Amino acid sequence: MTRxxxxxxxxxxxxxxxxxxSIPPEEDAILAMVEAFTREHEGFTLxxxxxxxxxxxxxxxxxxxxxxxxxxxxGRNLEVHPxxxxxxxxxxxxxxxxxxxxxxxxxxTAAYAAVTRTLGVKPxxxxxxxxxxxxxxxxFYNVGTTSALGFYEMIEALSKGHYARAGEEMMDSDWYxxxxxxxxxxxxxxxxxxxxxxxxxxxxxxxxxxxxxxxSPSWYREQYKARKARLEQKQRQKPILxxxxxxxxxxxxxxxxxxxxxxx
Numbered sequence: 001m002t003r004x005x006x007x008x009x010x011x012x013x014x015x016x017x018x019x020x021x022s023i024p025p026e027e028d029a030i031l032a033m034v035e036a037f038t039r040e041h042e043g044f045t046l047x048x049x050x051x052x053x054x055x056x057x058x059x060x061x062x063x064x065x066x067x068x069x070x071x072x073x074x075g076r077n078l079e080v081h082p083x084x085x086x087x088x089x090x091x092x093x094x095x096x097x098x099x100x101x102x103x104x105x106x107x108x109t110a111a112y113a114a115v116t117r118t119l120g121v122k123p124x125x126x127x128x129x130x131x132x133x134x135x136x137x138x139x140f141y142n143v144g145t146t147s148a149l150g151f152y153e154m155i156e157a158l159s160k161g162h163y164a165r166a167g168e169e170m171m172d173s174d175w176y177x178x179x180x181x182x183x184x185x186x187x188x189x190x191x192x193x194x195x196x197x198x199x200x201x202x203x204x205x206x207x208x209x210x211x212x213x214x215x216s217p218s219w220y221r222e223q224y225k226a227r228k229a230r231l232e233q234k235q236r237q238k239p240i241l242x243x244x245x246x247x248x249x250x251x252x253x254x255x256x257x258x259x260x261x262x263x264x
Contacts, residue, residue, distance in 0.1 A: 026130055027112065033134035033200040034108050038141060040204050041184050042075030046095045048088060073100035076107055077144070111141035118149060124159045131198040132163070135191040143175055158192075167193040183207040183214070 051068045070078040070085060072095060078085040087093035115136050119125050125133075140148045149155070151173070157166035167189045170176065179185045187203045 026133075029130055030134045030137060031108055031112060033131060034112070034137045034141070035104070036200055036204060037134075037138050037184075037187065038074055038104070038108065040208070041138075041142075041181065042071075044074060044100070045072065046097070046100065048072050048078065048085070074104045074107075075142070076100075076103050108137070108141060111137050111145075114140050114145045118145065119155070122159065124161070127161065128158070129195060129198070131191050131194070131200060134200065135188045138188055139170070147175075163195060164193050181211070183210045 049071050051071070072078055072088070078088075084093065088095060115133065119136065128136075136148075151169065154166045154169035157163070157169055170189055170192060176185065184204070184207050187200070187207055190203065191198055191200070
């Protein structure tokens with residue numbers, strides 16, 4: 001091979017590498033958001049969980065199963081993996097943290113593939129923001145591909161760019177009514193409605209703070225709301241004087257009251 005051929009090959013390889021490097025790692029960003037939400041929403045367990053059947057009013061968008069679905073780890077559906085369930089029950093499989101982490105990556109990748117395979121071919125899908133695509137992946141992971149595609153009104157609203165209505169359609173379902181942690185699941189609703197900036201990790205932290213606030217003593221909630229109302233009133237009256245202290249007070253409660261919430 002001559003020097004000219006070698007030089008041409010190196011130039012072609014460099015241009016190809018640059019082209020691949022210029023592609024934004026959207027898939028990695030989406031899966032990172034999905035993983036952060038799933039870890040908090042599903043929780044973690046090394047035992048098989050059989051959730052109880054809940055009686056709810058049937059709505060237009062229903063995902064109610066005929067029987068409880070056994071799960072393990074970060075919400076892995078063992079009904080889809082009957083061989084794993086059989087091995088666990090017979091004692092032939094010992095579930096470890098490392099194995100659960102592998103299952104999580106495998107299931108989230110499968111959910112992402114299901115979204116791109118079914119909705120990614122639609123022309124309107126590319127108009128969605130990365131966090132909205134992450135919401136769809138979380139949704140597919142939580143309810144399953146078949147049930148997710150049954151949300152016809154939500155998908156139609158997304159196709160028309162009516163993201164606020166898509167969030168309302170997500171809430172108008174048996175799936176939403178059955179979920180206990182509304183502060184966490186509302187992240188998906190806000191995410192699908194929001195077209196601009198959306199920080200998944202920040203939303204999770206705010207939802208956790210709201211849950212702690214809801215489970216705190218009633219006297220603290222009333223005192224915290226009254227104090228926050230007084231602060232907002234003072235802020236409207238003297239915005240310049242309170243500019244230095246407002247961020248610290250509005251974002252965090254007092255140290256003593258915070259210890260009451262967190263139990264520290």
